[in-house]
Amino acid sequence: MLNMDFDQRVVIETASQDWVASPAAGVWRKPLEREAKESGHTTSIVRYEPGSAFSTHPHPLGEEILVLDGVFSDEHGDYPAGTYLRNPPGSDHAPFSKEGCTILVKLNQFNPQDKTEVRVNTNTADWLPGIGKLEVMPLHNFEGENVALVKWPAGEVFQPHTHFGGEEILVLSGTFQDEYGSYPTGCWLRSPHMSNHFPRVEEETVIWVKTGHLP
Numbered sequence: 001m002l003n004m005d006f007d008q009r010v011v012i013e014t015a016s017q018d019w020v021a022s023p024a025a026g027v028w029r030k031p032l033e034r035e036a037k038e039s040g041h042t043t044s045i046v047r048y049e050p051g052s053a054f055s056t057h058p059h060p061l062g063e064e065i066l067v068l069d070g071v072f073s074d075e076h077g078d079y080p081a082g083t084y085l086r087n088p089p090g091s092d093h094a095p096f097s098k099e100g101c102t103i104l105v106k107l108n109q110f111n112p113q114d115k116t117e118v119r120v121n122t123n124t125a126d127w128l129p130g131i132g133k134l135e136v137m138p139l140h141n142f143e144g145e146n147v148a149l150v151k152w153p154a155g156e157v158f159q160p161h162t163h164f165g166g167e168e169i170l171v172l173s174g175t176f177q178d179e180y181g182s183y184p185t186g187c188w189l190r191s192p193h194m195s196n197h198f199p200r201v202e203e204e205t206v207i208w209v210k211t212g213h214l215p
Helices: none
Strands: 010-013 027-034 042-048 057-059 063-074 077-080 083-087 091-093 101-107 118-121 135-142 145-152 161-163 167-173 175-178 181-184 187-191 195-197 205-211
Touching: 010 027, 010 181, 042 063, 077 083, 077 118, 083 135, 118 135, 167 175, 167 181, 175 205, 181 187
Parallel strands: none
Antiparallel strands: 010 187, 027 042, 042 101, 057 091, 063 077, 063 083, 063 101, 083 118, 135 145, 145 205, 161 195, 167 187, 167 205, 175 181
């Protein structure tokens, strides 16, 4: 098991992690949280070398993907950098990448009743006004779980707040900050239920954020 105590705050600078080989040739992983070696609750950064592929496999409790660079593909289509995907519980696919790609992958973490398939190209989706000067791009919500991109303008300071159901962040660009530290591009943070912080940025910063999903 890795980082499966959800009462603990976790911060990982993924840029400094080593790649670990997966069972598929040419597919590499940086594990962030993992319940078991090849099953259960899993969050990873995954890199497909050009021409690499995974065999068809099921998602008993769903799969969530954010394409970070390159083009990720399966038998249903091609998904360029910036695509957000949700494959619902009970789905399966055979993923591959012709040119190579890097993705954030979350496995077996869905509410069993969340059956919605999601495909969002964040390069073309609309930004909506958020609190203060923030801009928000909603990606998915279901029974208290919310997923979005949030764009912070340079110098923005957000109000102190508490995370009911926890918060998970991947910094996509810029540097995210709070009273506990500074988190550069590629940094992954997980904050437990009822944790709190006082976030801010000095430069324009974009984060992928999920709230309300942790026990």
